[in-house]
Each structure stands twice: as structure tokens, then as C-alpha cells.
Amino acid sequence: MTDSEKRSISSCDEKLDGGGPILSILTSTSFALTSPDERSVFISARRKIDLVVVPLTTLLCRLIVNYALLTVFLSYLDRSNIGNAKVAGFQKDVGLTNWQYSVGLTVFYVGYIVIDIPSNLFTKKLGSNRHLPFCVFIWGIITICQGSVKNFGGYVTIRFMLGLAEGGLTPGLLIYIAGLYRRQDLQLRISLLYCATAMAGGFSGLLAAGIQQLDGVLGHKGWAWIFYLEGAATSILAILIYFFMPASAKDIKWLTPAEQSTYAKALQESWMEEEVGPLNLREAMSIVKDPQTLFLTVISFAIGCTLAGLAFFAAPVLKDLGYSSTKTQLLSVPPFAAAAVVSVFVAYLSDKYQQRSYACAFSSTIAAVGYAMFLASDNKHILYASVFLQVIGVYGTSPAVVAWITNNTWPHYKRATMVGFGIGINGTGSILSTWLFNDAPRYRKGTIINLSLSVTLTAVALATRAYYDGQNRKKVAIRASGQFDDSEESRKILGDAHPSFTYTL
Numbered sequence: 001m002t003d004s005e006k007r008s009i010s011s012c013d014e015k016l017d018g019g020g021p022i023l024s025i026l027t028s029t030s031f032a033l034t035s036p037d038e039r040s041v042f043i044s045a046r047r048k049i050d051l052v053v054v055p056l057t058t059l060l061c062r063l064i065v066n067y068a069l070l071t072v073f074l075s076y077l078d079r080s081n082i083g084n085a086k087v088a089g090f091q092k093d094v095g096l097t098n099w100q101y102s103v104g105l106t107v108f109y110v111g112y113i114v115i116d117i118p119s120n121l122f123t124k125k126l127g128s129n130r131h132l133p134f135c136v137f138i139w140g141i142i143t144i145c146q147g148s149v150k151n152f153g154g155y156v157t158i159r160f161m162l163g164l165a166e167g168g169l170t171p172g173l174l175i176y177i178a179g180l181y182r183r184q185d186l187q188l189r190i191s192l193l194y195c196a197t198a199m200a201g202g203f204s205g206l207l208a209a210g211i212q213q214l215d216g217v218l219g220h221k222g223w224a225w226i227f228y229l230e231g232a233a234t235s236i237l238a239i240l241i242y243f244f245m246p247a248s249a250k251d252i253k254w255l256t257p258a259e260q261s262t263y264a265k266a267l268q269e270s271w272m273e274e275e276v277g278p279l280n281l282r283e284a285m286s287i288v289k290d291p292q293t294l295f296l297t298v299i300s301f302a303i304g305c306t307l308a309g310l311a312f313f314a315a316p317v318l319k320d321l322g323y324s325s326t327k328t329q330l331l332s333v334p335p336f337a338a339a340a341v342v343s344v345f346v347a348y349l350s351d352k353y354q355q356r357s358y359a360c361a362f363s364s365t366i367a368a369v370g371y372a373m374f375l376a377s378d379n380k381h382i383l384y385a386s387v388f389l390q391v392i393g394v395y396g397t398s399p400a401v402v403a404w405i406t407n408n409t410w411p412h413y414k415r416a417t418m419v420g421f422g423i424g425i426n427g428t429g430s431i432l433s434t435w436l437f438n439d440a441p442r443y444r445k446g447t448i449i450n451l452s453l454s455v456t457l458t459a460v461a462l463a464t465r466a467y468y469d470g471q472n473r474k475k476v477a478i479r480a481s482g483q484f485d486d487s488e489e490s491r492k493i494l495g496d497a498h499p500s501f502t503y504t505l
Contacts, residue, residue: 041258042262044259045262046181046185048259049180049249049255089223090223093223094149096155100152100155102434103152103156105159105434106434107156107159107160108159108160108163109163109308109434110160110163110431111162111165111167113167116168116421117420118168119420120171120172120419120420121284121413123168124416127247129246132176132245133238136234136237136238138165139165139166140234140238141235142162143227143234144227146162146231147223147225147228170423171416171422171423174402175416177193178272179248183271183272186403187356187403188347190347190402191343192347194398195344195395211225249263249267250264279413281413283411283413283414284414287417290418292467295460295464296422296464297422297425299464300405300422300423302429302453302456302457303398304425304433305429305430306397306433306450306453307394307430308430309450314332317387317437318331318384320443331384335390338388338392343395343396350403355505356400356404356504357464357465357468357505359397359400360397360401360461361457361462363397363400364393364397364457366392367394367397367454370386370391370392371448371451374387375447375448390450402422404464407504408468408496408503408504410495410501429453433446465505469505471503472502475499475501486498486499
């Protein structure tokens with residue numbers, strides 16, 4: 001192990017003094033810059049990036065939310081509002097059977113999957129700061145249209161279009177974040193993204209509880225107002241985001257020249273690059289023969305199924321426990337709020353100790369316990385507590401896996417393809433989920449499958465760790481022998497298989 005690698009490991013526990021709990025988390029450092037002055041400059045640059053990319057405050061734990069996080073928040077607000085609208089009478093008023101309702105949810109993911117990889121390959125070349133707000137703006141407009149659905153055909157068409165609009169957003173945001181931060185800084189920032197989805201799941205229920213009281217205003221149903229108002233808010237804020245979202249770290253005007261150069265050096269040492277060349281299909285297709293693709297496929301499918309189940313069916317599950325529509329919307333808020341807190345804490349530990357596999361296994365085990373409790377009891381209070389564990393576990397697992405994929409694939413077009421592929425597989429799991437929760441009020445089928453997937457996810461995460469550990473040991477032996485080419489050309493050709501690239505466990 002080189003002196004540089006030792007410094008990187010030994011500095012994992014460093015924090016900048018002062019600034020409050022969240023700032024100390026965001027400014028913790030572990031990097032191979034050579035002098036205290038460089039470290040200080042790097043921390044200053046990263047704080048400025050956080051404060052530009054992260055300006056909006058949430059009410060939950062005084063966390064800082066960045067523009068990308070706000071974008072995800074808005075998107076999941078619209079995604080989860082179909083579940084809230086169902087509670088508010090959407091399915092009944094449009095005349096949809098349970099089968100037709102599930103078809104619409106499925107069609108959403110068809111559009112979502114189709115666009116994932118193509119959009120991700122071109123997002124950075126198009127400019128993330130332009131492409132991503134545009135996706136969200138279109139998405140909000142389509143959501144407004146969803147409020148005017150009158151029949152099954154209109155419902156399916158709108159859901160497919162919404163899937164196309166959203167499909168490029170989540171993987172594009174992950175690539176955007178990966179271009180702004182080092183590998184060891186990623187999970188906390190990605191967790192803030194998923195925190196937004198957790199809060200959107202709860203906040204959407206809170207909004208829906210109030211909005212559905214507009215039932216009959218101007219001749220529109222309460223569920224229609226859910227789509228009108230939440231869609232309009234999404235589009236308006238997307239326009240604001242467009243004017244403030246930086247394309248890359250170097251576009252943040254108040255970084256000094258020293259901060260820009262030092263931060264660029266830190267990204268390079270972390271195998272993260274801001275600039276990319278023309279589309280390289282060889283890089284993109286290299287995931288086909290990479291063994292880690294198989295592991296990540298299983299993990300992504302399991303997460304997709306469990307995550308979509310919570311987004312679409314948490315509110316209906318609570319309603320079937322016997323609560324009123326309004327109380328159901330309100331009861332859906334606390335589990336998602338708790339998940340946001342736990343997700344950030346797990347991400348902080350994962351970044352600090354660079355242990356993605358343990359974060360993933362721990363969180364998915366919590367989810368499994370929640371599913372088991374739901375199956376084993378008829379007590380309302382225990383069932384409600386089980387929903388807490390399910391939401392906490394699932395939303396804690398997702399950022400660990402996404403950070404893991406982003407950490408361990410390089411160069412850019414391989415990473416973009418792998419992230420897009422992972423999100424696409426995630427979508428196939430979501431398609432399965434749309435057909436699982438049709439046996440109210442206990443939803444045993446969906447719960448049993450999600451329990452099985454959570455257990456499988458834990459096992460595969462640990463198996464993936466063993467694979468990465470074995471590859472790292474081989475690379476250490478090669479580096480010790482000195483028998484390898486460490487040129488930039490060799491790195492580009494071999495990518496993450498290069499002996500100098502260390503997989504995150």
C-alpha cells in the first residue's frame with residue numbers, strides 16, 4: 001500500500017471543527033492530498049459546492065437539501081401521488097378495476113425503462129443543468145394532465161408519458177452527483193436524494209390530506225386537485241432550478257483558482273472526472289462481460305420491487321387497516337420522516353468507514369424484520385410499526401447500492417451505462433410490485449415476496465463484498481510486483497479492472 005493510500009485511510013475520521021452536526025458530516029474528509037494546506041483548500045471548495053448545490057433547508061433535522069435533491073423530491077412527489085389519489089377516490093371515479101389500475105402503474109415503468117440508458121449516455125454531453133430541469137418541467141405538465149383523466153385509455157397513456165419523462169432523471173442525477181464529488185463522499189449526498197424521496201412519500205400524503213378537501217371546487221374531484229397543484233408546483237420550481245443549477249464544480253463562480261485546481265486534483269485521484277469525451281460504445285458495452293453486473297442486477301431488482309411497493313401501496317395498506325382516508329394520508333407521514341433520518345445516519349457511517357455492503361445488508365435486514373412483523377400479527381399498532389421498519393429499511397438500502405454502483409464502475413460511459421442499467425432493472429422490479437398488492441386487506445402475497453427479496457438482498461450484498469474483496473487482493477499483489485502499466489491510456493482501456501483502481505467494499 002502506498003503512502004498516499006495510507007493517508008487516505010488514516011484521514012477517514014477527520015472533521016472540520018464547528019459548523020453544527022450536519023456541516024461536520026458534510027465536511028468529513030478522507031483523501032490523498034499531500035499537505036494540510038491542500039486539505040484545507042479542498043474542504044473549503046467542497047463546502048462551497050455543498051452550499052451552492054445545497055441551498056434549500058428542510059424541516060427534518062435541519063438537513064441541507066441540494067438542487068438535485070429538490071428535483072428528486074418533486075419527481076417522487078408526483079410518482080407517489082397516484083397512491084394518494086387512489087385513496088382519495090381516483091380509481092373509483094375513473095371506473096378502473098384493480099387490474100386496470102395495476103396496468104397503468106406497469107406502463108409507467110415501461111416508459112421509464114426504455115429511456116434510462118439512452119438518456120444517461122447523453123445527459124452529461126447535453127448538460128445536466130439543462131437536461132434534468134427540462135425533464136422535471138415536462139413531467140409536471142404531464143402530471144397536471146393526469147388530473148383530467150376520464151377513462152382507462154387516458155390513464156394508461158398519461159402513465160406511459162410520465163415514465164418517459166422520469167426515466168432519464170434519476171440515473172442522470174446520479175451521474176451529475178458523481179461528477180461533483182469524490183467516490184468516498186457519494187453515499188451521504190445520494191442519501192440526501194433518497195431522503196427527499198422518503199420525505200416526498202410522507203409529504204405527498206400530508207399535502208393530499210389537505211388538497212382532497214377541495215373536492216367539488218370548480219367542478220373537479222379532490223383527487224384531480226392533487227394532480228393539478230402538485231404538478232404545477234413541480235413545473236414552476238423546475239424553471240427556477242434551471243437558472244441556478246451549476247453544470248459542474250468549475251461553474252461555481254465563487255471557487256477561487258486554488259480551490260478549483262485542488263478540487264479537480266481530488267476528483268482525479270478519486271477516479272472521478274468532470275470532463276468526458278465523445279460517446280464510447282466500447283466503454284458502454286463493457287458492462288456485459290463484467291461479473292459485478294450480475295450481482296448488481298439481483299440487488300437492483302430487489303430494491304425496485306420493495307421501493308415501488310412502498311411508494312404506491314403504503315397509503316392503501318394503512319387505509320385497509322380501517323383508518324379514514326384523511327387519517328391514512330396523515331399516518332403515512334411519520335414512517336417516511338423516520339426513514340429520512342436513519343438513511344442519512346447510515347450513509348454517514350458508510351462514507352466514514354467506506355463500507356457499502358454492510359450498510360446495504362443492515363438496512364435490508366431491518367426491512368425484512370418489518371415484513372415479517374406485518375405477516376405475523378393482526379394488531380393495528382404492530383402492523384403500523386412494521387410499516388416503519390419496512391420504509392426505514394428500504395430507503396436505507398437504496399442509497400448504499402446506488403453509491404456502490406457509482407463507486408465501482410469507471411470510466412464515465414461504463415458508469416453511465418451501469419447506472420442506467422441498474423435503474424432499468426430497478427424498474428423491472430417495480431413492474432412486479434405493481435401486481436403484488438391486490439389481496440387486501442393483509443397483502444400477504446406482496447409482503448411474502450418482499451420479505452424474500454430483502455433476505456436475498458442481504459445475502460447477495462455480502463457475496464458481492466466477497467467478490468470485490470477478492471479482486472482487491474489480486475490488485476494489491478499486482479501493484480506490489482510492479483508489473484503493470486499505470487499510464488492514462490492503460491487506465492482508460494482497463495477501467496475499474498486496472499490494478500490501481502480499488503473497489504469499495
